[in-house]
Amino acid sequence: MPIISVRRISQAFFLLLFLWFCYVSMLGEGWWQLRGWPVNWFLELDPLVALVVVLGTGTLYAGLAWALLTAGLTLILGRFFCGWVCPFGTIHHFVGWLGLRRKSAEQRVAANQYHPGQAVKYYVLLFFLAVAAGDLGGRLARGLAAGPNWAWGITLAAALLLAGLTLKEIAGASRKMLWAMLLAFLLWLGLGHLLAGGGAFTSSLLSGLLDPLPLLQRSVNLLFWPLGDPTGRGPSLPARLYLGDWLIAAIFAVAVGLNLLRPRFFCRFICPLGALFGLLSRFAVWRMGKDVEPCRQCRLCDTRCQGACAPSAEHRPSECLLCANCRQACPDEVISFDPASSAAGETTSPDLTRRGLLWSILGGTLAVPVLRVSGLAREQTWPVRPPGALAEPEFLARCTNCGQCMRICPTGVIQPAGLEAGLESLWTPVLNFKLSKGGCLVNCVACGHLCPTAALRPLSLSERQGKGDFSSTGPVRLGTAFLDRGRCLPWAMDRPCIVCQEMCPVSPKAIFTRTEYRTLRHGALTVAQAEKDDLVLRGAAFSPGELATGDYFVSRQGFQDRRAIIKNGKDRLSLAPGDGWPRPLGPDQPVEIQVRLLLPFVDPAACVGCGACEHACPLKLKSAIRVSGENQSRSRTSFLLKTAGKK
Amino acid sequence: MSEQPKGRSITRRTFMTRAGKAGLAVLGTAGLGLGLYDAKGPAGPDSAALTGQVSLPDFSLPELAGKMAIIKGKDRTKSLEAGFKALGGIEAFIKPGDRVLLKVNAVIASPPILSATTHPELVSALIRLCQKARAAQVIVTDNPIQDPATCFNLSGIAKACEEAGARLMLPRPSGFAPYSLAAGRLIKNWPIFYEPFKGINKVIGLAQAKDHHRSGASLTMKNWYGLLGGQRSIFHQDIHGIITELALMIKPTLVILDGVSSMIKNGPTGGSLSDLKATETLILSTDQVAADALGAELLEKTPAQVPFISMAARAGVGTADYHSLRPIQAAAG
Numbered sequence A: 001m002p003i004i005s006v007r008r009i010s011q012a013f014f015l016l017l018f019l020w021f022c023y024v025s026m027l028g029e030g031w032w033q034l035r036g037w038p039v040n041w042f043l044e045l046d047p048l049v050a051l052v053v054v055l056g057t058g059t060l061y062a063g064l065a066w067a068l069l070t071a072g073l074t075l076i077l078g079r080f081f082c083g084w085v086c087p088f089g090t091i092h093h094f095v096g097w098l099g100l101r102r103k104s105a106e107q108r109v110a111a112n113q114y115h116p117g118q119a120v121k122y123y124v125l126l127f128f129l130a131v132a133a134g135d136l137g138g139r140l141a142r143g144l145a146a147g148p149n150w151a152w153g154i155t156l157a158a159a160l161l162l163a164g165l166t167l168k169e170i171a172g173a174s175r176k177m178l179w180a181m182l183l184a185f186l187l188w189l190g191l192g193h194l195l196a197g198g199g200a201f202t203s204s205l206l207s208g209l210l211d212p213l214p215l216l217q218r219s220v221n222l223l224f225w226p227l228g229d230p231t232g233r234g235p236s237l238p239a240r241l242y243l244g245d246w247l248i249a250a251i252f253a254v255a256v257g258l259n260l261l262r263p264r265f266f267c268r269f270i271c272p273l274g275a276l277f278g279l280l281s282r283f284a285v286w287r288m289g290k291d292v293e294p295c296r297q298c299r300l301c302d303t304r305c306q307g308a309c310a311p312s313a314e315h316r317p318s319e320c321l322l323c324a325n326c327r328q329a330c331p332d333e334v335i336s337f338d339p340a341s342s343a344a345g346e347t348t349s350p351d352l353t354r355r356g357l358l359w360s361i362l363g364g365t366l367a368v369p370v371l372r373v374s375g376l377a378r379e380q381t382w383p384v385r386p387p388g389a390l391a392e393p394e395f396l397a398r399c400t401n402c403g404q405c406m407r408i409c410p411t412g413v414i415q416p417a418g419l420e421a422g423l424e425s426l427w428t429p430v431l432n433f434k435l436s437k438g439g440c441l442v443n444c445v446a447c448g449h450l451c452p453t454a455a456l457r458p459l460s461l462s463e464r465q466g467k468g469d470f471s472s473t474g475p476v477r478l479g480t481a482f483l484d485r486g487r488c489l490p491w492a493m494d495r496p497c498i499v500c501q502e503m504c505p506v507s508p509k510a511i512f513t514r515t516e517y518r519t520l521r522h523g524a525l526t527v528a529q530a531e532k533d534d535l536v537l538r539g540a541a542f543s544p545g546e547l548a549t550g551d552y553f554v555s556r557q558g559f560q561d562r563r564a565i566i567k568n569g570k571d572r573l574s575l576a577p578g579d580g581w582p583r584p585l586g587p588d589q590p591v592e593i594q595v596r597l598l599l600p601f602v603d604p605a606a607c608v609g610c611g612a613c614e615h616a617c618p619l620k621l622k623s624a625i626r627v628s629g630e631n632q633s634r635s636r637t638s639f640l641l642k643t644a645g646k647k
Numbered sequence B: 001m002s003e004q005p006k007g008r009s010i011t012r013r014t015f016m017t018r019a020g021k022a023g024l025a026v027l028g029t030a031g032l033g034l035g036l037y038d039a040k041g042p043a044g045p046d047s048a049a050l051t052g053q054v055s056l057p058d059f060s061l062p063e064l065a066g067k068m069a070i071i072k073g074k075d076r077t078k079s080l081e082a083g084f085k086a087l088g089g090i091e092a093f094i095k096p097g098d099r100v101l102l103k104v105n106a107v108i109a110s111p112p113i114l115s116a117t118t119h120p121e122l123v124s125a126l127i128r129l130c131q132k133a134r135a136a137q138v139i140v141t142d143n144p145i146q147d148p149a150t151c152f153n154l155s156g157i158a159k160a161c162e163e164a165g166a167r168l169m170l171p172r173p174s175g176f177a178p179y180s181l182a183a184g185r186l187i188k189n190w191p192i193f194y195e196p197f198k199g200i201n202k203v204i205g206l207a208q209a210k211d212h213h214r215s216g217a218s219l220t221m222k223n224w225y226g227l228l229g230g231q232r233s234i235f236h237q238d239i240h241g242i243i244t245e246l247a248l249m250i251k252p253t254l255v256i257l258d259g260v261s262s263m264i265k266n267g268p269t270g271g272s273l274s275d276l277k278a279t280e281t282l283i284l285s286t287d288q289v290a291a292d293a294l295g296a297e298l299l300e301k302t303p304a305q306v307p308f309i310s311m312a313a314r315a316g317v318g319t320a321d322y323h324s325l326r327p328i329q330a331a332a333g
Helices: A003-024 A041-045 A047-057 A062-077 A080-085 A087-100 A105-111 A116-132 A136-145 A150-171 A175-195 A212-227 A245-260 A265-270 A272-283 A325-329 A354-375 A392-396 A404-408 A446-450 A461-465 A489-493 A499-503 A612-616 B012-036 B076-086 B120-132 B148-154 B157-164 B222-227 B232-249 B288-298 B307-314
Strands: A287-290 A335-338 A414-416 A429-431 A480-483 A511-530 A534-537 A552-556 A562-568 A572-575 A590-602 A625-628 B068-072 B099-103 B137-141 B167-169 B176-179 B190-193 B202-212 B216-218 B254-263 B281-285 B328-331
Touching: A003 A041, A003 A080, A003 A087, A003 A212, A003 A325, A041 A047, A041 A062, A041 A212, A047 A062, A047 A116, A047 A272, A062 A080, A062 A272, A080 A087, A080 A272, A087 A105, A087 A212, A087 A245, A087 A265, A116 A265, A116 A272, A116 A354, A136 A150, A136 A175, A150 A175, A212 A245, A212 A272, A212 A404, A245 A265, A265 A272, A325 A335, A404 A414, A404 A446, A480 A590, A489 A590, A499 A511, A499 A590, A499 A612, A499 B232, A511 A552, A562 B307, A612 A625, B068 B076, B068 B288, B076 B120, B076 B254, B076 B281, B076 B328, B099 B120, B099 B222, B120 B137, B120 B157, B120 B202, B120 B254, B137 B157, B148 B157, B157 B167, B190 B222, B202 B222, B202 B288, B216 B222, B216 B288, B222 B232, B232 B307, B254 B288, B281 B288, B288 B307
Parallel strands: B068 B328, B099 B137, B099 B202, B137 B167, B202 B254
Antiparallel strands: A287 A335, A414 A429, A480 A625, A511 A534, A511 A590, A534 A572, A552 A562, A552 A590, A562 A572, B068 B281, B176 B190, B202 B216, B254 B281
């Protein structure tokens, strides 16, 4: 079998596997539902996700260790992931092929020519890495201040080694430049130490916006599978809605559409993960290349080159996706995968300018303070996030916007945030109770167990509910429900309701009621005629049956007792027999028609902010009871009650 | 000077053809405008609302009217069997080839031990009894408030259905159809979950006895609330009225009230074992009002606290004086 057939099978396999993993990310007991399927595997294989989390937090969380496999193989083989595994790359590959199908050989050669713009993706990568490393200096300095230990030493030494190697290779740094960099690094350490805790230089994670695996995961999770839902044959019932999906669709469409401009446009020019692989492939043991030079220069290899890595000329291994099309296309079979460099020569470093390098790193370092200043206004520092969400700064240093939590959520309460809290929050999970099917279930901890980066911590059920070992800390609170008395039917409009109280899942309920008998708007009347259990009222104009719902009563003005109405006509009432008045009512006796209202109240000490009430409230556009971020467990600055700090 | 300047000219033939075509086009446009002309504009939203109305047949069996059994015991399966034995056997209710709908209460995602939902053991036992009576099909359904799949899974009802071989029907948008109750004020042109009723000739309601703050109690008649679709929470403004109308809407073959473990406070969601009381009673009744009257007693409610019982009785659904039915009392397990 030709090598490119093997590659095509591999690409198709991984693309289908990816779509399958997205599909099965739903709760349930069927074999096609989440029952141990490694649905995070692609995200975990992504070394960019792992790297930004390591830079931002100093730890390599659980499944992210899979990235070591990808990184290791890339160090040895080159960018095999892009050409053979990456599902987004496969989509670009296919669409790019469609775009070139009817083009002449000259046009194809032109489309696959190396373009200096391909260096842009390295700047994109460096920008994201600098964003993620905002707090690194501070953390290293704090580690130094706390007394270095061997783990700290190994980490620092390894980091310096890798950073030095990278900078030397990609920027072709001179010895003088390296000294300058070391000085800059020490300065950065010192600044980090001085500014630590100030919140200015802090880590954030923005790479999820363009990292191909979170991008595709998000697009499939929040857009493509839900598109099938309204047909009744999609994976979710009831159908999923995701706010702001149009932007996800637009970005996906642009990324894919750019293939018509140049094949694999995204991979060549934008993809930060591809750039990372490009850097990692610097020392690859094997690489594509020509065996003899000059060859006949037919340039058939260039007509099909995926990476625009110039196989016919001086080869660029950092751009090569190992698609092997060149080897397949070569009529003379002079191209092979070999430890030796190409006979036509190699350009090993990407075309980066020192100025560009400096600007992208500086831009990334300054981006976080700018975003924090513009994004996190006071009311946006505690968005209502899923259970297990870390405190906001730590959360933002980990969330890759992959949408896994939104996909797994059984009620669809987890929604992608828009731009209201700034670019950092875009597509991060926030709760929208109105759109959900029942709020955030208090006996569900699915999202934290799926989150690949622990931006949502995996909670146990007992921790979430504050039971067992966690009984002293109490349940995880997402926020607090507040009543809007101006919109509430019983409070504002004399209508019995309390659906919110009914749905409150906490025991004892966080929503409780106080009973009030309220005289109706036209309820102050006088008796025209009275018998034992029947009254005729002067000038009354009720519609028949209106007062016979079990919630209406007659009270004598000035007395506390009242009798239930069981039947009514326009001006006639029948009262529940049994508990008669002490004396029969005489004519002209003033009476009041009252409605018994159960008025809802929230006990903030019991409320966990699950939003079942906000979801259930019959006011569909804007509930009369709404959860906001006050008193959420993850943020001490949001605490509302003097007892909340015991945790 | 040899060439004369040329003026505009047209042949008569060309002119006539062109004029003819223009005339036809004018006529066509005018005709189209006339044909599509609408002087009044669209009618209000109610004009098209009454299309596709469905009706629900009477599922009750006249020969079994007013039958009631009260079984004491902790074992739901044994109590259920004893209950049917007291009422003449499952065969009296289910004939071979019957298609049976079991309306359970799966309102929220809550595990069986908290008694907020119909107990899966009861569902399982009833499915097996129906199959023993050679029912052709058993369908189990509800339209919960929270995500249906999660509610059925966590309540254990999904598993009970799968193991016993009944079909679990989840609500989907196309499963709802408008319904109007002839004697109703509230259920008028309202979407109900109709899909499960297609082809069904027996309906059994399986309710869990629960406290309910707004209505006083959630029992067999309140259990039909789950059949309502649309913006049903507005009916809480007239909770007793809607329960009465629901009891008029469904004329079931039988209702079963599970008071083996009753939720006597913090209802209807509970959430704690301390909300429950071991009342150890299972009620089978062809009279919904009678079943609920006894259910209210289990929940320690006075008749004044549950007005829907007397309202339903006045509406002719059944009798609140369940003793008058001479219920058969037995103990099981």
